[in-house]
Amino acid sequence: MDTTDTSYTSGHLEEALDRVHASGPEREGWLSNHAPMVVEALTAHGRAGSVHRWLDLYQDKLEDFPDRIAPVTDDNWPSALGDPRRMADWTDYFSRSLAERPWKSVLAEWWPRLLPGLYGGATHTVIRVGHAVRALEAHANAPRLTELAHALGYWAARHQPVTGLVELPGAPTAADSLEVVPAIEPGHVGFRNRLAAVRRLPGWAHDVTDPDTAKERLTELVRAATHRYATHGHGEPTMLVHAATAPNAVLRTLDSLPRDQWVPSLHAAWTASAAVTSMYAPPAPVAYVPPARLTAEEVVERALAHGDEHVIKLTDTALDIGDEQALAAALRSVELSEPLT
Structure with a gap:
């Protein structure tokens, strides 16, 4: 993805973010607002002219911004961490912080605090931060800084760690380690209940x-999880997208973080990807051959025409990888998912 493309600095993303920031980060008490992530992804891949049309279709899924309760401060933030009632308060806190300090300084301070809780909001919290960081790395301005404040605020409010996992033997590669992830017992409904049922995961x-090795292995993980979607995505076409997009959000953020945070970021990303795999993996894979060999541009067009937010975001990750199997995974998501209408 070439963020020097003029479409990425055309102003369309800023207009779209201004529209989105009048809305809250969730709807119906839990479901994430995907609009800021999708409009960033479309803009990053040269489709800035389509963001308002897509937002018009998505508009009915947006709810008003939540009410404020009490200010979050440097002294009382631990008591507000993980409290979803405080989303507006957390957004205000990060808006103030980003107005006073460079955004990378704020990110470096808060990343290690938030990283253990990246499961919050079904991992959409860290995914939204990853999109915001990519936009800022391309071109920093007020709407993009506001988006980072909203993204970090959402993560802080939905902060949800996972503890007590039993480590199982893994495998040398990310792909083989994902293959040996045990599925949770059947009968659990909903992300939070399924996550609570994850007890054992292989180590990897x-x-x-070494930070550079951590980045290499994280890249390997994103590639493996994306490839795997083509043959395993039928287990849960929406939720298994996050086995790839969550670690990719971490990968996108690495270069904006101090290098001493790269290794723990790798470990957190692996656990998240493996947990999602455990929660939604199908009983068996299916062979998948795409109906045609398409270029990356053609795959983006199909994802945009389909419109589903998870299809667009998996396609965004697939294009980061860029190989034929990754593009096949994106096409598989088009086939498995309900279109946005």
Whole structure:
């Protein structure tokens, strides 16, 4: 993805973010607002002219911004962490912080605090931050800084750690380690209940201590999880997208973080991807051959025409990888998902 493309600095993204920021980060008490992530992804891939039309279709899924309760401060923030009632308060806190300090300084301070809780909002919290960071790295301005404040605020309010996992033997590669992730017991409904049922996960890449190696292994994980969607996405076409997009959000953020945060970021991303795999993996894979060999541009067009937010975001990740199997995974998501109408 070439963020020097003039479409990425055309002003369309800023207009779309201004529209989105009047809305809250969730609807119906839990479901994430995907609009800021999708409009960033479309703009990043040269489709800035389509963001308002897509937002018009998505508009009915937006709800008003939540009410404020009490200010979050440097002294009382631990008591507000993980409290979804405080979404507006957290957004205000990060808006103030980003007005006073460089955005990378704020991110570096809060990333290690938030990273253990990246499961919040079904991992959409860290995914939204990843999109915001990519936009800022391309061109920093007020609407993009506001988006980072909203994204970090959402993550802080929905902060949800996972503890007590039993580590199982893994495999040398990310792909093989995902293959040995045990599925949770049947009968659990909903992301939070399924997440609570995850008890055992294989370890992977625990021997990594070097930041550059951590980045290489994280890239490997994103590629493996994306490829896997083509043959396993039928297990849950929407939720299994996050096995790839959550670690990719972490990968996108690495270069904006201090290098000493790269290794723990790898470990957190692996656990999240493996947990989602455990929660939604199908009993068996299916062979998948795409109906045609399409270019990356053609795959983007199909995803945009389909319109589903998860299809667009998986396509965005697939284009980061760029190989034929990744593009096949994006096409598979088009086939498995209900279109946005």
